[in-house]
Amino acid sequence: MNKIDITSLRLSYSQNELLEENVLENPFKQFGKWFEEALSAKILEPNAMHLATISGRKPHGRIVLLKGFDENGFSFYTNYLSNKGQEIAETPFASLTFFWGDLERQVRIEGSIEQVSEQDSDEYFHSRPRGSQIGAWVSAQSKVIEGRKILEERLKSLENEFKDLNIIPRPEHWGGYRVIPERIEFWQGRPNRLHDRILFTKVGDDWKIERLSP
Template structure:
């Protein structure tokens, strides 16, 4: 593709605005409102978010799925032995980024990751489809494998292993993380690249609200 073609890709954002007068004083309430809008807009994977971690002093990122949020933080589930799990074990600072293109909105959330309780991990694991539960046993996430046949063989093994069990045990290396929030930025696209950016920074039990230059 001609590089000038890529350089000329642009949209002028005109759908909404975000001001200090209309934003909620509670960032969790504001996020809930925007997330509801994303669901109602029928966006594909509205709960998809980029998880950014730190590996050897360098950024590392991938897309994961949000599986819960409240004033305790933002939750997702994974294999603790994966690259992201290993990185968080060394440095638990992390950032989540949502981008809802049809709404011309972005949310950036910074903080520190903690593992959720064993009970919460169990409850979510058992809420998943049975084949997804087995898949958590099959995948040694992020490890190099010689081919797809390795997964097929392990899948067949664990299907046989658990065929007579009504309740499949959760793998000890699989569970949830919750991001404990320090900063949340809400970004609303505006005309002429003069976007609205409202930043919430936690200060004790309160939130400091500031506008950032686009």
């Protein structure tokens, strides 16, 4: 096996800059601007984000998909009984990280986390493809199973059970979470590793804007 020289892997970032005079005063509007640019750049799954939670003072991370954002926070959907759901119940704080490599950008979000309303969960659940709705019933997310055959058998069973239903009910154990940010950092790659880092910190009802050293 050939040895891979990871130390030689490097890029010089030079596409854009992020200066204080060009940053929008509201971090949600700044995020919206960058997200639209990520969409325009046709980045693969621009709504993919790393979600970090805590259990027993240890961090746990995985990639999930952003499904909505506004000035109330950033939302995603999952199984409440999954590992991440149990970790959130234990410690209701989380961080999100977006990495849009083609644009040499990152966004880091930290804050508290709460479940969205049942109405919001219902609306999103019923907007999903029928197969995904049934899949939410199939999977006991994060639990050990003996093999894929168990999933396929349960899928067939539930497809038969729901075949006469136009509307599949949302499982009580499945729904949305919202991360309510306290800090949002926008990171723009720059030459010589002197990256632009603009931090928004919530202070009362306002946002304080500061530059961080790279």
